[in-house]
Amino acid sequence: MNASCLNIANLSAVLPNGARVLRSVSLSVQPGEVRALVGESGAGKTMIGKAVLGVLPPSVRIVEGDMLLEGEDLGRLQPKARRTLIGARTALIPQDPLTALNPSRRIGPQMTDRLVRILGWSGQGADARIRQLLDEVQIRDPDRVLKCYPHELSGGMRQRVLIAAAFAAEPRLIVADEPTTALDVTVQKQILRLIAQLQREHGTAILFVTHDLGVVAKISQKVSVLYAGKVVEEAETAALFAAPQHPYTRALMAATPRYTDPFASLKPVDDAVLAGLAAEIAAADQAWRRPHG
Amino acid sequence: MLLQRFLIRLLTMAITLFGVAVVVFVVIRVAPGDPIAMMLPPGATDTDIARLRALYGLDKTIVEQFFIWLSGVVRGDFGTSISLRQDVLGLVFNRLPATLELAIVALLMALAIGGTTAILGARERGTAVEAGIDIASGAALSIPDFLWGLVLILLFGVLVPIFDISGRVSPQLDLPFVTQFYLFESIARLRFDLTKDLLGHMLMPAVALALPLAAIISQLLKQSLKEVLDLDYVVLARVKGFSETQVILREALKNAALPTLTLVGVQFTFLIGGTVIVERLFSYEGLGNMAIDAVINRDLPLIQGIVLVFALLFVLINLTVDMMYALLNPRLRHG
Numbered sequence: 034m035n036a037s038c039l040n041i042a043n044l045s046a047v048l049p050n051g052a053r054v055l056r057s058v059s060l061s062v063q064p065g066e067v068r069a070l071v072g073e074s075g076a077g078k079t080m081i082g083k084a085v086l087g088v089l090p091p092s093v094r095i096v097e098g099d100m101l102l103e104g105e106d107l108g109r110l111q112p113k114a115r116r117t118l119i120g121a122r123t124a125l126i127p128q129d130p131l132t133a134l135n136p137s138r139r140i141g142p143q144m145t146d147r148l149v150r151i152l153g154w155s156g157q158g159a160d161a162r163i164r165q166l167l168d169e170v171q172i173r174d175p176d177r178v179l180k181c182y183p184h185e186l187s188g189g190m191r192q193r194v195l196i197a198a199a200f201a202a203e204p205r206l207i208v209a210d211e212p213t214t215a216l217d218v219t220v221q222k223q224i225l226r227l228i229a230q231l232q233r234e235h236g237t238a239i240l241f242v243t244h245d246l247g248v249v250a251k252i253s254q255k256v257s258v259l260y261a262g263k264v265v266e267e268a269e270t271a272a273l274f275a276a277p278q279h280p281y282t283r284a285l286m287a288a289t290p291r292y293t294d295p296f297a298s299l300k301p302v303d304d305a306v307l308a309g310l311a312a313e314i315a316a317a318d319q320a321w322r323r324p325h326g
Numbered sequence: 327m328l329l330q331r332f333l334i335r336l337l338t339m340a341i342t343l344f345g346v347a348v349v350v351f352v353v354i355r356v357a358p359g360d361p362i363a364m365m366l367p368p369g370a371t372d373t374d375i376a377r378l379r380a381l382y383g384l385d386k387t388i389v390e391q392f393f394i395w396l397s398g399v400v401r402g403d404f405g406t407s408i409s410l411r412q413d414v415l416g417l418v419f420n421r422l423p424a425t426l427e428l429a430i431v432a433l434l435m436a437l438a439i440g441g442t443t444a445i446l447g448a449r450e451r452g453t454a455v456e457a458g459i460d461i462a463s464g465a466a467l468s469i470p471d472f473l474w475g476l477v478l479i480l481l482f483g484v485l486v487p488i489f490d491i492s493g494r495v496s497p498q499l500d501l502p503f504v505t506q507f508y509l510f511e512s513i514a515r516l517r518f519d520l521t522k523d524l525l526g527h528m529l530m531p532a533v534a535l536a537l538p539l540a541a542i543i544s545q546l547l548k549q550s551l552k553e554v555l556d557l558d559y560v561v562l563a564r565v566k567g568f569s570e571t572q573v574i575l576r577e578a579l580k581n582a583a584l585p586t587l588t589l590v591g592v593q594f595t596f597l598i599g600g601t602v603i604v605e606r607l608f609s610y611e612g613l614g615n616m617a618i619d620a621v622i623n624r625d626l627p628l629i630q631g632i633v634l635v636f637a638l639l640f641v642l643i644n645l646t647v648d649m650m651y652a653l654l655n656p657r658l659r660h661g
Contacts, residue, residue: 086565090556091452113569120567133558137580137656143559146576151567182656195562 037061037101038206038238039085044098045321046084046262054080054093056263056317062206062255065236067229069249069270071285072259078242079128080262082208085240087119103205120151123206124199126228129215130191134183141179144198152202166197169234170227189220193227200231207232209241213248225251246289250274258282261314280306339641346637347399347630351392354629361408361624382408395630404634405627409620414631418613422635423506424494425605425612428535429598431509431528435536436597437590440543445579447544448551449570459544466541471600474534475607482530490527492609499523531608535600539593546589550582584655591647595640 039062046055055077062068070078083089085100087107100107102122107115127133135143141163148159167175170193183191192212199207209228213221229252232239241253249256249270256273258266258281266279277283284302291297362378379385383394398405404414447459469477483491495501495508499520503511509528512520554560555578563577564570602614609615613632620628 088561088564116564116567116569119565123565125562125565127558127562129558133562135559135563135577135581137654138577146563146568147566150572184657 036063038064038066038103039240040099040101041081041085042099042101044081044084044095044100046080046089046093046095049092049094053318053321054262055084055095056261056314057098057321058259058262058264060257060264060267062238062240064205064238066255067232067239067241067253069241069243069253069256070259071243071246071249071256073244073285075261076259077262078244078259079210081259082125082210082240082242085206086123086125086208087115117151120147121202122204123208124202124204126192126196126199126207126209126212128211130188130195131183131215133195134191136183138182139179140181140183140186140194144179144194144201147198148202162201163197166201167194169200169231170194170197172197188216189224192216192220192224196224196228196231200235200237203235203237205238207237207239209239211242211244214244228252246286258285260310263314263317265310265313281310335645339645342641343634343637347396347634348392350630350633351395352388354624354626355388355391359624361626364624365408395627399634404631407620407625407628409623409625409628414627417616417628418631418635420506421611421613421616424508424610425598425601425614427507427509428528428532428605428610428612429594429601431525432532432535432597433539433590433594435532436539436543439536439540440547443540443544444547444551445571445574447548448555448578449574451552451555456548459548463541463544466537467545469538471535471538471597472603472607474537475531475604478530478534479607489530491530492527494524494527494611495520496523496527527608527610531601531604531610534604534607535597539590539597542593543586543590547582547586550585551578554578554582580654584651587647587651587654591643594643598636598639598643 041061042059044055044058045053047053058077058081060068060070060081070081072078080089080093084095085102085107089095095108098108102118105118107118110118134140141160144163145154145156145159148154148162149156154162163179164175167178172178172190172193178186178190178194186194196212212228213224216224225248228239231237232252239252241248243249253270256266256268256270257264258273258279260281266273266277266282268278273282274286277286281302284300284306288300288302290299362375362382362384365378366374376385383391386394395405402415404418406412407414407417410417443459443463447456450456479491482489490496501508501520502515502517505511509521509524512518512524551574555574560573560577563573568576601612602617604610605612605614606618613635617629617632619625620632
């Protein structure tokens, strides 16, 4: 499977108390493909993204599994080599554009620093590249924006800036961590369209973390449904929506509010489904623990 | 708008200084001890005492004395020292540079030690290195500056005598200086032999003053750094490929330094207060040392002059801190 852009096999991570937060996760992202990771809060979807980018919180420890980025085993690389590889081939579109920019630095250097200091571009080259990307995300006054401090820009503008910065170095893989969650609903749609458009034009693979099935349907080709750090269902997006296999996936879809019936009460996930999930997780943990003592 | 803020600031400074002047003027006159009694030999007649009292204006009421003194101060005349029989302003300006040099060297030391250990501790958070830094800073903080002075004198002046423990400069040296800023002038004149001698004398009092402040800077800056290092823009910088040290220096330090800066301003005034005793310990000829002599001799004009200069110094430090805060924080600058 060397052709994969990202290949995660059997990834397990634990907290200091031994609880597994990722349960033998396997998934792959092909070049130029959008893979959605969907699940409720705490399902571990963000954790997978952080594991790939090497920015897990210090309390979370990877105990098993491999992560291959374009065939390179991230777990076997020296820290410095891994850092450089991740810096060169991946990028992150963060969840909250309000906190993802350094408040005391101007936008310009924050966008070009990776190109100049990690990838060795010239300052002029980086500047030209950033302006090109700002144009692609439909920012029409780059001179002003590049000189701004983050607090002088709106949330939507900041997310555009972050998207432009993410695509600037032509990464092979972008981790988009709920990139629209923190935005106004009206802005959400524009930002999502923008990401989809840039993804198509640049042919970048995206690991798209979201809890929103509507977003999944719009942007992704493949989906992994997560529950409690375990992939419970994996399918082509179209197939998943046409015929969800796992009871949890069906429950999630049923729980999605519909604009066609705004007065219907929200449906929580059924108790029977949750009990089934708990049993499934317990069985998986038991099977996992046996060889691991 | 900016001018208005500046004028208000200037007015508050003047009011503060006036308040300090009033309090000091009254307190040292109400406190027991008579400067005139200390100047005259035992057996002086009442007429002698009264004559001298009138000469120094001490026979008038405190309110009268205050306004006589104040009208002099406004014209730049701080009166004549009772014990030294010299112009107070001249005496103060003669000694102030020595104290300023000591305080500035101590502050630079504290920033260097505190800053380095904070950055190191934040980079190695959760390891034995951080624990070691915590223990060291706890120890440095729990011992006050004058006690550090005694410890240092004992260690490097008595047990292993490698440093000078007395004075500002070796007395046998020929000093070509025209200002009282010996250290700065020796550097400017490229007389590094003199710089070395001056620093040799200054090292231990400066370390004694610096250690508690270094510990405070270290603890606070490390804590702020650790908080900032969990923020999204720092995570983003790590994903970009920057090393932990680069992340701390480029992304985190400036934002984490803001709360520390405010505290350093306040603590620096305490450090200057600490020079009074520490200068005495090391017989360092600064303003603080002179202040103690002035108090012992009940030299009222000199005490007033010294305290007012200290107060002015503190007010100026606070002003500098506020300005630097605005400079470092772009949100304040535009707001």
